[in-house]
Amino acid sequence: MARKAVVVGGGLIGLSIARALTQRGLTDVLVLERHQLAGGGTGKSSGIVRAHYGVPSIAAMAWRSMPVFEQLGDQVGFRQVGYTVIVGEENVEPLKANTAVHRSLGIDVDLIDSDQLARLWPMMEVGDVALASYEPRGGFADATQLALHFGQMAREQGARIRQNTPVARIRTEGDKVTGVELEGGEVVAADVVIVASGWWSAKLLSGLGIDFPIEAYRSELLIVDAGEPLPNLPVVSDLVSLQYCRLEGAGQFLVGNSDHADFQKKFVDPDNYSNIASEASVEKYAEKVMHRFPGFPNPSVTHTYAGVYDVPPDWNPVIAPVGGVDGLILCAGFAGHGFKISPAVGTLVADLVFEGDSTDPDIPATDFRLERFAEGRPLTSPHPYIGAGEMR
Ligand SMILES: Cc1cc2nc3c(=O)[nH]c(=O)nc-3n(C[C@H](O)[C@H](O)[C@H](O)COP(=O)(O)OP(=O)(O)OC[C@H]3O[C@@H](n4cnc5c(N)ncnc54)[C@H](O)[C@@H]3O)c2cc1C
Incomplete structure (x- = not known):
């Protein structure tokens, strides 16, 4: 003992x-x-709350944690706006398979088509989305x-x-x-x-x-002003454009990179790294945002920052x-x-x-x-x- x-x-x-x-x-x-x-x-955390994971034990951990966010609510800035994963044709089968595993763990999740997605997310371009999953209990909070x-x-x-x-x-x-x-x-x-x-x-x-x-992997984030106040929109894991996005305050949007193809190039000293996104990244990420959310009335990047993930093999x-x-x-x-x-x-x-x-x-x-x-x-x-x- x-x-x-x-x-x-x-x-x-x-x-x-x-x-x-x-x-x-x-x-x-x-x-x-x-x-x-x-x-x-x-x-530096983006604070996204969801249970969608490929590794079942991690999905189960996320699901066990969900009631804590729900009980704490405003105390930890929890906004239960829902969470969606959107995929192209190449990832339809993995999305179906993962969602089936999630259901077997008791996770509340549905598969939705692009019409349903467009109703949930009116400003989104859904033409290249083959399928999506939707967790109504997901959202984000403050780490x-x-x-x-x-x-x-x-x-x-x-x-x-x-x-x-x-x-x-x-x-x-x-x-x-x-x-x-x-x-x-x-x-x-x-x-x-x-x-x-x-x-x-x-x-x-x-x-x-x-x-x-x-390894310490540097990850850049953008804050995008949509140009007008935004309604309660679900968090998006965009596996087509490889980005994730969530509301940030009123009328702003936090955008993170999910393209980890060249991640070895972004290993840094976690006690000494640049805390702003590079110009090239801002350009690349802004382009993806414009593609995915053409309905934003007047988008602009207000600021950027970076954090470091602790990444085992x-x-x-x-x-x-x-x-x-x-x-x-x-x-x-x-x-x-x-x-x-x-x-x-x-x-x-x-x-x-x-x-x-x-x-x-x-x-x-x-x-x-x-x-x-x-x-x-x-x-x-x-x-x-x-x-x-x-x-x-
Ligand atoms: C940019 C970014 C976005 C993220 N977004 C999400 C997200 O949307 N959803 C999600 O689930 N997770 C997200 N994460 C991950 C999540 O935030 C982290 O996994 C989690 O906060 C890590 O907590 P930790 O306590 O392990 O590490 P840390 O917060 O890094 O804490 C470790 C602590 O150990 C201290 N320490 C180190 N060495 C010593 C020592 N010798 N003696 C005493 N203290 C020491 C450090 O000072 C530090 O405070 C994100 C992370 C980052 C960086």
């Missing part, structure tokens, strides 16, 4: 874990954050607010949070974890250490000789004990998907701490082992989309 847990990283994932542990009765939980809460990938909410819940149940407190290394004795050492030299004892430090997790683990293959996270070190758990590598599944991730980590395994048959813990990379058994979708890397 765990007595004291240290969580390294005060992003959405670390704070969700702290909340889940305290909810299960472990009150001696300490979150250590090197900078400020939600200042990493969390602060920073959710992270701070989890932090607050954890604190109320006894957890402590220290910001501006970088962890320098993980301490072990024999095959057991004993705590962490802070950069100033202070030692914090713990019998469970959970590394939820995003891309930076690899450095902490390498100190123990554990290899966590992960199969674009799926590791949520597992690692290195054969008793009490050491890694929870990172969410590659642009960690927001919507964060509530369920906390639950899975609490399961690992208290039960030693997942308690949810739809979310097998074995899917998220670190060893899968060395064994050459990546976690992949049984029904991958042609040309669309983000639907992992």
